[in-house]
Amino acid sequence: MIIVKGLSKRFTEEKGLFDLNFEVQKGEVFGYIGPNGAGKSTTIRHLMGFMKPDSGHSSIDGMDCWNNAARIQEQTGYLPGEIVFLEGMTGLGFLSLVQKMRKQTSTKRRDELIERFQLDVKAPIRKMSKGMKQKVGIIAAFMHEPQVLILDEPTSGLDPLMQRVFIDLILEEKQNNKTILMSSHSFQEIERTCDSAGIIKDGKLVALEDMHRLRTVQRRVFEVKVKSENDMNTILHSNLDTEVKGERTVHVTVQGNDQEFLQLLSGCEVQHIDTRPQDLEDIFMHYYDRREVTK
């Protein structure tokens, strides 16, 4: 459904997109992951026809993203990464303007989504918080029941409850055979919804994997506190990657060998276990390392 082929756009020697290739099948949810400034939004701008590639091309449903930008929008919903609406409008005013510009008359889906996200549509947009604006943006992207959804960091600004509502919405759309591309820097969000993911860094795609494979290379660090020095030694002498962090406290890095880790812990008396919050660099160290090597 979405095809990106040899897409290149050079801003400077270092910045831009360099020979990007990936494909999203119909009915598939594709996660697009990378640190800030890696080129996620730039790729999406190409898909939306805001930018003309230097070479290569991208297409949605067989239509070229640059030449057929307006026609593609009939079947596409878009959520920009940075949400700014027209000035001096209420949430509802804005949504109905978008509907009219789409020549859409049914408000059923729109009202359903407003209900679902508990949005106060009468509030003027300039008085809305970031999360509320994000909800308006999400509703604008979903309300015409598009076949393709392009979402740039969709959950930023949403509270955990609304993130759940959003993830449920994505899963529901997936059931309806919609094609979804969403960018994110949160692995958790991608993990719960996506079938496959592309990882981008410095404008180059460093990995294109299905979700199952990604989980096995994902590194997680657990902080384990055990009851006795004996248990401590058992852990330190195992095959796992460990690091002593304090008295009877150890950091264990797990990468695909969850089973082994669990079996090891079952032999110990664990007082406390916690996962350390991690950044993207951490999670995809595997890929980033590999890139460093090829350099």
Added chain:
Amino acid sequence: MSLPLFLAMMKSHGKLIAGFIYGAAAYIVLIIWIYPSIADMKGFNDMIAALPEGMRKLIGMENGINSLSDYVAGEFYGMLFLIILMVYVILTSTRVMARLIDQGSMAYMLATPNSRVKVAITQAAVLLTGLALIVGFTTLSGIAASEWLIQGYQLDIPSFIRMNVLTFLIFSTIAGYCFFISSVSNDEKKALGISAGITLLFYMLNMAGKLSEKTEWMLNFSIFKWYDPVKLINNEMDAIWIGCSLSISTFLLFMVSVIVFKNRNLPL
């Protein structure tokens, strides 16, 4: 053109446009109202004649005040109205394109099945409709005031209307290049600065050109060469020819803007 977008934009620019209409209409009514007392004042024209020629040209009173039409053209169209329209055109042309690109709300319009060409034409229509409304209401207020507010002095209505049409066309042309700058800019402030800079330069060249014979050549570099309200209302300029060339240049400027906007990269 997208009608829903046009209406929404007109609504959001409505207050600004209404403000300009109010200012311009109130002022033209006021100066027409006080005309009888100036015209009756003995020695006014002698006083004007005593001024240096360049100065007289600048304030639009080359030949003193001989009629109501002269007076309105010189005092209002040559000065305050010119400034009102300059401010409106520069501000609005920046707002309808560069601001939306800079802030990113243009993304939402282009995320609907409306092409860039359609969106840009709609925005241009908003700009020109506002200009037409301001000039139109001012024309009507001028005619109404001269008919009902004062007695004994006649405004040459056909000439007055013709002058207004040309005023609209000259500012459409200015709107044309401002719109072009706005369409190619990513930065709202930069677009505003460049548009205002060019227009003020034209205005200053116009002033300098009128000051003396030695500086007259400067007029040739100013778009305001085509805008001389006193001559216009006295039929001393070839209105049809000027009108046609202004219409064509307006059309070309907007067309080029739309084409460039269609093919540019947008940082949305």
